[in-house]
Every structure is written in structure tokens, then in C-alpha cells.
Amino acid sequence: MKVVNVVLSILILLLAIASAVFSYFLFDKRSQLVEGWKKMATTINQSATEMDKGSGTKVGGELTVAALSHENYADLDAKLAKLTTQSRQLIKQRDELAETLRSIGTVAEMNNVGSSDAFKNMATYSTSKDDVVQGVGALIDRRNKIVQSVVEAVRRNLQLTIDANKLRAADQAALNQFSQRLTQFGNERRDFENTLNEIVRQAGGSSLNFSGNNFKGALDQARQAVNGLKGKLDEANRTIGARNQEIQRQKNELNGKNNEIATLKKSLDDKIYQLDGLRGALGLDKNDVLPMPWKPGSPEARKRIVGHVADVSSKYGYIAIDLGTESTVQQELGNKVGEINVNLTPGLEMVVSRGDLAVPTSDFVTKVKLTKVDKNCSIAEPIGEQKDTVQVGDKVWFDIN
Incomplete structure (x- = not known):
């Protein structure tokens, strides 16, 4: 009996020692578990806080380390669900942004637009994003060059100053101003063509064709017709000049004749006076015809x-x-x-x-x-x-x- 008691005592002692050892190990594991729980809670809090930045959410403020403590295990499912919801929202936002970037690349007429997965994949999204940025930059550069060319062309050819910034911003007033001036230019162009056609017809030329690439040829044709008309005008002016000279010569001659007539009239008056004297000397009345003396040898x-x-x-x-x-x-x-x-x-x-x-x-x-x-x-x-x-x-x- 004594031996049994000794054996039982030894067994109890061994069990006590084993219990103490296992209690020590269990406490140590519990400490590790609590510390790991704390680290996990800290990581979750940091992740939620990072995802809150610029997102308009405040999940990190709700998923604090204390709120995620093992002591609040009963509320853990509800709190962790918020992290899941936030993650899903961020993933949805990422996917939408990826599709948006891909659509922007397509609208920008890029030839190397990546797939949707390329914009979502952590390893490839940066390159795909940079490609879109470069494509949009190239599109903006082309747009700026086009706008600048339009502004310069309008200033040079239409005598109209348009603010390039307003044109880039599709300012309605600037667009209306450009449209009205372009319409006015079109009307002026048509009036110019009609007037030039009328001038050419008056000059005896054929109808002008200003369509397509014929504008310069039509102008050359008009220039030839006008030059021909100018030649005729110059010839007419020379003829008129010669006629004017002849008229002036005849006027001078007429003036000379008038002077001569005046001289002859004075001489005639003198002769009439002399003839009246001869009538008196010949015993004739004033109204009698004065006989003409015969000329010697007549x-x-x-x-x-x-x-x-x-x-x-x-x-x-x-x-x-x-x-x-x-x-x-x-x-x-x-x-x-x-x-x-x-x-x-x-x-x-x-x-x-x-x-x-x-x-x-x-x-x-x-x-x-x-x-x-x-x-x-x-x-x-x-x-x-x-x-x-x-x-x-x-x-x-x-x-x-």
C-alpha cells in the first residue's frame, strides 16, 4: 500500500510538474498570440489608414488597434467587414480608373493602348499609365499646334485676332467670332469670284473656274484678260491722245483762221469803205452794184x-x-x-x-x-x-x- 502511495505521489508530482511546464508553454504561446493579434490589428489599422488617404473614407479611424483588440472579439466580424468593403470599393475604383485610362488612350487615337489587365496589374500598370499620359500629351501637343496654326492663319488671312487659350477651351464667343469671320470671308470670296468673272466677261474672256486647284490658273486667266483689256485701253488712250492733239492742232488752226477771218473782215470793211468811196466817185448810189473793172488781159x-x-x-x-x-x-x-x-x-x-x-x-x-x-x-x-x-x-x- 505504501508503495502504491509512493507511486501515486510520484505520478501526481510528475503530473504537477508537467502541468506547470505546459502552463508555462501555454502562457508563452498566449503571449505570442496576443502580440501577433496586436501586430495584425496594427497592420489592419495601417492598411485602412493608407486606403483612407485621398479616398474620402475614415475606416482607419474605426479600425483602431484598440477596436481590433482580442478583448473586442465579439465586434471583430462587423469591424473587419468595413475593411473588406473598403478594399472592394478601392478595387472597383481601380478597375474603373483602368477602363477610363484605356478609354482615354483609345480616344487619343493611341496605337499601343494596353488591355484592361495591363492597367490593373501591379507590374504593368505604371508603363500602361505612362503610355496614356504620353499619348494624351501628344494629343494636346497636336491640338496646340493646330490651334496655333489656326490662330496664325486667321490672323494672316482673315485679319482676325483670336485668343488661342479661348479657342483651346472651345469658348463659344471665340468660336462664333471665328465662324462669323469665316462666313464673311466665304461671302467675300464668292463676291470676288463673281466680280472677277464679270470683269473677264466684260473684257471678252471666258468664264473662270475657281474650284479645286484652279484658283491660280483662274487668276492668271483673269490677269491675261485684264492685260488684254488694258492693252486695248492703252491703244485707245493713244488714239484719243493723237485725236486730242489733232483736235488741238485744228483748234489752233481754227483760231488762226478766226484771226485771219478777223483780219480779212477788217480788210473787207476797209474795202467796203473804199468801194463806197468809189461809188461816190463814180456817181453811183450806195445800193448800186459797183462795176468790177476788167483785169488787164482778161x-x-x-x-x-x-x-x-x-x-x-x-x-x-x-x-x-x-x-x-x-x-x-x-x-x-x-x-x-x-x-x-x-x-x-x-x-x-x-x-x-x-x-x-x-x-x-x-x-x-x-x-x-x-x-x-x-x-x-x-x-x-x-x-x-x-x-x-x-x-x-x-x-x-x-x-x-
Whole structure:
């Protein structure tokens, strides 16, 4: 019995020792578990706090280390559910941002837009994101260049100043201003083309075609038509200039003639005055026609002279006539009588007849030509047909009707 008690005592002692050892190890494990729980709570709090940054959430403030303590184990499921919800929201936001970035890349007409997974994957999202940023930057750069080119073109060609920043911002007032000026330019262009076409038609050219790449050719065609018209205008101006010179010359000549007429009129007035004096001297009334004195050697004077054959030389074939350089005829001038010289000269032809000149029975003898004319006598020789022999006393006269 004693042995049994000893054995039992030893067993109890061993169990007590084992219990003490296991209690020590259990306490140590509990301490490790509590410390690990605390670390886990700290990590959860830090994660929630990090996810709260810029997210508009305050989960980190609710999932404090104390709130996640093992002492609050009963509330742990409800509190940890908030972390799960926050994580899901962040994942959803990430996915939406990934799709948004991918859509932006597509809109920016990028050729290397990554897949949705490339924007979600931690290893590839940064590269995909940088590609989109570069693509958007290139798009903005192209837009800025286009806007700047438009601004410069509008300023240079449309004489309109547009704020590039407003154009980039699609400012409606700036767009309306640009649209109105462009419409005005279009109207002006059409008016210009219509006017130029009308000018070319007036210049005799054919209709102009300004469409496509024909604008310069149409302008050259218009320039040629206008140059042709200008050439005609220059020729017309030269003709007009010559005509003006001729008109001026004729005006000068007319002025000279007018001056000459004025001089002649004055001379005429003087002559009229002299003629009136002559009328008085001739015993004529003022309204009587003043007889015109015959000019020496005029037909009026010669037709009234009658001479006679003074000698005939049958040997030498000439006749002598009693007319010479001093032979005259009388002309009645009012109450005066004028002596008009008949102005006999060699070469004159006269008629020789016999009988009375006043009756039709006067006989034609021949014609003679004066060869020598002296003061009171002339020598003549027969010419042409001779009806009879010239005799002394035959009449000699001029046949003037």
C-alpha cells in the first residue's frame, strides 16, 4: 500500500510538474498570440489608414488597434467587414480608373493602348499609365499646334485676332467670332469670284473656274484678260491722245483762221469803205452794184478788142496787126470810162475775118498766132485752115464766147 502511495505521489508530482511546464508553454504561446493579434490589428489599422488617404473614407479611424483588440472579439466580424468593403470599393475604383485610362488612350487615337489587365496589374500598370499620359500629351501637343496654326492663319488671312487659350477651351464667343469671320470671308470670296468673272466677261474672256486647284490658273486667266483689256485701253488712250492733239492742232488752226477771218473782215470793211468811196466817185448810189473793172488781159477785155491787118508779107508768110502792148479797150464805170489793157503777148491766137462783125455775114479767113508784140504793132503768122488770102484791112479779134 505504501508503495502504491509512493507511486501515486510520484505520478501526481510528475503530473504537477508537467502541468506547470505546459502552463508555462501555454502562457508563452498566449503571449505570442496576443502580440501577433496586436501586430495584425496594427497592420489592419495601417492598411485602412493608407486606403483612407485621398479616398474620402475614415475606416482607419474605426479600425483602431484598440477596436481590433482580442478583448473586442465579439465586434471583430462587423469591424473587419468595413475593411473588406473598403478594399472592394478601392478595387472597383481601380478597375474603373483602368477602363477610363484605356478609354482615354483609345480616344487619343493611341496605337499601343494596353488591355484592361495591363492597367490593373501591379507590374504593368505604371508603363500602361505612362503610355496614356504620353499619348494624351501628344494629343494636346497636336491640338496646340493646330490651334496655333489656326490662330496664325486667321490672323494672316482673315485679319482676325483670336485668343488661342479661348479657342483651346472651345469658348463659344471665340468660336462664333471665328465662324462669323469665316462666313464673311466665304461671302467675300464668292463676291470676288463673281466680280472677277464679270470683269473677264466684260473684257471678252471666258468664264473662270475657281474650284479645286484652279484658283491660280483662274487668276492668271483673269490677269491675261485684264492685260488684254488694258492693252486695248492703252491703244485707245493713244488714239484719243493723237485725236486730242489733232483736235488741238485744228483748234489752233481754227483760231488762226478766226484771226485771219478777223483780219480779212477788217480788210473787207476797209474795202467796203473804199468801194463806197468809189461809188461816190463814180456817181453811183450806195445800193448800186459797183462795176468790177476788167483785169488787164482778161477775157472781158480781149473779147472787145478789134484790130486790123496793117500789112501782109506773102514772101515771109507773116502779117502785121495794128495792136500792141499799149492797146486798150474802154469800160464804162459809172460816170467814168476806164482804159483796160488787153495785155497782148506772143503765143496768143486770134481770128482774121472780113466784113462786119455784128452781122452773121462776117467771113472767116484764118487763124493767126502772135509771134512778136511791140508797143503799137504785132507780128503774127497764119495757123490752121485758111479760107481766103489775108488782106490789109481785115479785122483781127479774139474768139471768146
